[in-house]
């Protein structure tokens with residue numbers, strides 16, 4: 001996926017329209033090669049022009065030159081986005097050299113007029129609030145970044161597709177008037193910065209937290225959609241997109257960052273379904289402890305969890321949620337039913353000894369997607385139940401030999417996590433989090449999961 005393959009990636013992109021790739025190149029060059037009206041979503045963070053020491057790129061331009069650089073990128077983004085497509089433009093605090101008398105210039109105030117002149121509409125402005133920043137001496141320590149949400153308007157100016165149910169969060173208390181799946185998370189997001197030494201840490205100085213990207217990708221794209229990050233750095237947007245089953249294209253001028261992002265993306269599994277399967281194996285097959293197990297043992301565990309008849313409850317829960325989510329009349333009895341449902345699934349999740357398959361699946365999913373812990377009980381159980389049912393259909397319809405092969409392929413597709421050990425599979429490390437730091441070895445990706453670019 002480096003210089004030599006750049007042209008072939010882009011050619012295949014143009015011919016097949018399918019892409020899952022990281023490209024080591026100037027994003028202006030790559031964007032010019034992308035088809036028009038194509039991408040559904042961009043989540044990116046441009047260089048801030050603050051002399052940040054990126055590997056292989058000096059973040060220093062005269063202000064007019066910086067604006068012209070942004071103009072080039074933003075006008076290409078407008079061309080490449082579908083009508084109704086969204087750009088989430090994350091910028092830091094300031095361009096400090098531009099202010100009079102050492103004052104500050106907000107990066108938003110530089111980029112917003114450029115977005116407007118390119119044709120984008122400002123849809124919202126999100127504040128990312130974090131802790132753990134470097135203490136200032138002469139003013140209040142900065143504890144936020146902003147994320148401009150811009151939309152390429154369609155011919156009739158309709159609102160962008162926003163999948164709110166995908167990002168609803170648990171309300172502090174429930175009184176029957178709330179939505180059964182939880183509340184709108186609002187536009188101030190609290191998330192820890194990627195801490196030094198944590199599993200998300202790389203050599204890149206400005207890594208997004210995965211949960212920020214996850215919220216954006218879940219709410220403003222659907223599986224199969226194309227997500228772009230023209231300044232991909234450590235690859236966060238692409239990693240989240242891959243794990244949630246989206247297509248993606250990320251570029252960076254630094255070859256070192258692209259190599260590292262490639263490693264980081266090296267996937268645990270593609271899409272939520274296969275993450276669920278691997279979560280089940282790590283948690284219940286290996287008991288979350290490094291060690292070796294036979295594939296037959298792992299197969300037994302997977303079949304046991306997927307085959308539990310109680311997962312049929314998800315169908316019933318889906319119907320109840322549909323009925324209660326958009327009631328015509330909020331009668332007292334309807335409110336009571338909502339409250340009962342809310343309580344039932346919250347309590348189900350918090351049992352000390354879980355045995356219900358929805359709860360087992362939820363734990364495996366929380367292991368892969370930490371952000372789910374913020375969801376309410378109904379939403380967690382519903383999503384876990386539906387995914388487990390789908391996994392059951394996928395796994396139990398296979399002959400034993402084919403199941404065993406699938407498990408082998410899934411595990412061996414993450415060579416930094418699993419290793420073959422004779423007839424056994426060894427789990428080498430247990431790192432929770434969205435996907436994990438593993439890499440597909442050449443040609444080892446499971447056939448069903450292998451995508452054009454891997």
Ligand SMILES: C[S@@+](CC[C@H](N)C(=O)[O-])C[C@H]1O[C@@H](n2cnc3c(N)ncnc32)[C@H](O)[C@@H]1O
Pocket residue numbers: 025026027028044045046047048054055057204206207208230231232233234235236237251252253254257
């Ligand atoms: C703020 S960082 C992005 C960090 C990223 N969001 C993450 O989670 O790691 C900006 C990145 O843009 C890259 N960059 C700068 N100019 C570029 C260009 N013209 N084309 C592509 N990448 C560029 C830098 O190397 C840097 O990695």
